[in-house]
Amino acid sequence: MPIDQNSHSRSGPADYYATVIDSVGDGVIVVDQERVITLCNPAAEEITGFSRRQVVGISFEKLFAQETTLLEILTKTIRTGITISDNDNVMIRTTGKVIPVGVTCYPLTLPNGENIGAILTLKDITYIRELEATIRQADRLSTLGTLAAGLAHEVKNPLGGIKGAAQLLEQELGEDSDQRECTGVILRETDRIDRIIRELLDLASPRRLKLAPVNLHRVLADILQLQKHSVMDREISIVANFDPSIPPLMADGEMLTRLFLNLILNSMEALGESGRLTVTSRVLSDYRMAQNERQSRMVAVEISDTGPGIAPEDLENIWTPFFTKRSGGTGLGLTICHKIVSEHRGQIKVESSLNHGTKFTVLLPLVQ
Numbered sequence: 001m002p003i004d005q006n007s008h009s010r011s012g013p014a015d016y017y018a019t020v021i022d023s024v025g026d027g028v029i030v031v032d033q034e035r036v037i038t039l040c041n042p043a044a045e046e047i048t049g050f051s052r053r054q055v056v057g058i059s060f061e062k063l064f065a066q067e068t069t070l071l072e073i074l075t076k077t078i079r080t081g082i083t084i085s086d087n088d089n090v091m092i093r094t095t096g097k098v099i100p101v102g103v104t105c106y107p108l109t110l111p112n113g114e115n116i117g118a119i120l121t122l123k124d125i126t127y128i129r130e131l132e133a134t135i136r137q138a139d140r141l142s143t144l145g146t147l148a149a150g151l152a153h154e155v156k157n158p159l160g161g162i163k164g165a166a167q168l169l170e171q172e173l174g175e176d177s178d179q180r181e182c183t184g185v186i187l188r189e190t191d192r193i194d195r196i197i198r199e200l201l202d203l204a205s206p207r208r209l210k211l212a213p214v215n216l217h218r219v220l221a222d223i224l225q226l227q228k229h230s231v232m233d234r235e236i237s238i239v240a241n242f243d244p245s246i247p248p249l250m251a252d253g254e255m256l257t258r259l260f261l262n263l264i265l266n267s268m269e270a271l272g273e274s275g276r277l278t279v280t281s282r283v284l285s286d287y288r289m290a291q292n293e294r295q296s297r298m299v300a301v302e303i304s305d306t307g308p309g310i311a312p313e314d315l316e317n318i319w320t321p322f323f324t325k326r327s328g329g330t331g332l333g334l335t336i337c338h339k340i341v342s343e344h345r346g347q348i349k350v351e352s353s354l355n356h357g358t359k360f361t362v363l364l365p366l367v368q
Helices: 013-023 042-048 068-080 126-172 179-204 216-230 253-271 333-343
Strands: 027-032 037-040 084-094 097-109 115-124 212-214 235-241 249-251 274-287 296-305 347-352 358-365
Touching: 027 042, 037 042, 042 115, 068 084, 068 097, 068 115, 097 126, 126 179, 212 253, 216 235, 216 253, 216 274, 216 296, 249 253, 253 274, 253 296, 253 333, 253 358, 333 347, 333 358
Parallel strands: 235 274
Antiparallel strands: 027 037, 027 115, 084 097, 097 115, 212 249, 274 296, 296 358, 347 358
């Protein structure tokens, strides 16, 4: 059925089409032949961080001088009249954040074929990148699971024999024997290997969650209470900001305790002798786990510290098994945390920069 465009707007077809573009979920930016911006819809405002009033009439190259890939796409489309897409290499730096975007640039032509500019569409693909990272992590854990099952079988029994022999040897040696130090090293190292194997098995073996109503704040409060006693001789302050409206979560209480204890212990160790640890809970009422999923209510628990932070080159590896910069660490703690959160159908994220502390955010579904 034909649409009477004028019936949708008292001001005529131009305003009608402008309303249609404003309603599009992806960002739309239109530039003329001189690369001056002539139109910018609300979605583009949100992605770029610039308001329509700021950008219309301004040179695209001036506003996006840092985004060389984006400028190359625009320039090539205006020069050749070819539609160009890139969903891998374009980043937009705005309001202190770097947003990955999928870009398509279309030539803007008159009916006679004259090229008068270009239309850029921008799609925020942050959700897609997060989903891809989650899938990669799941693949790594699957591979690790196969390795762990074989490793446990091949190593655990010989390890038990080594430990038993070291214990017998230690009993035979006198209290003042220099050799007791050697047996002590053997026993400590076998215990460390045994701990690594048990953690590997935790990652490898699927565990049925024992779901029950869990008072999240009681779990967090108990952990923080213990930590307050352990840091009484250090200049560390612990701050808790809990949303009292959060109801009990359907979760595995033991696993949540392990999750938050691990994260809080990591933050406490990062603080060293002084600093501040802050634990906050709040409800996100319109969070999307993935690009095309419906909005859902999530509980966000943020654990932030004022420690030295994590180097950018290390940040993408912290979920990788055996990656650690901590002396004596196994490099499996955060990998286990990731697995616990995934099993609860949640997400875990980290924000950090050198000398500006670290914040872990755990998102768990709120089902009522």
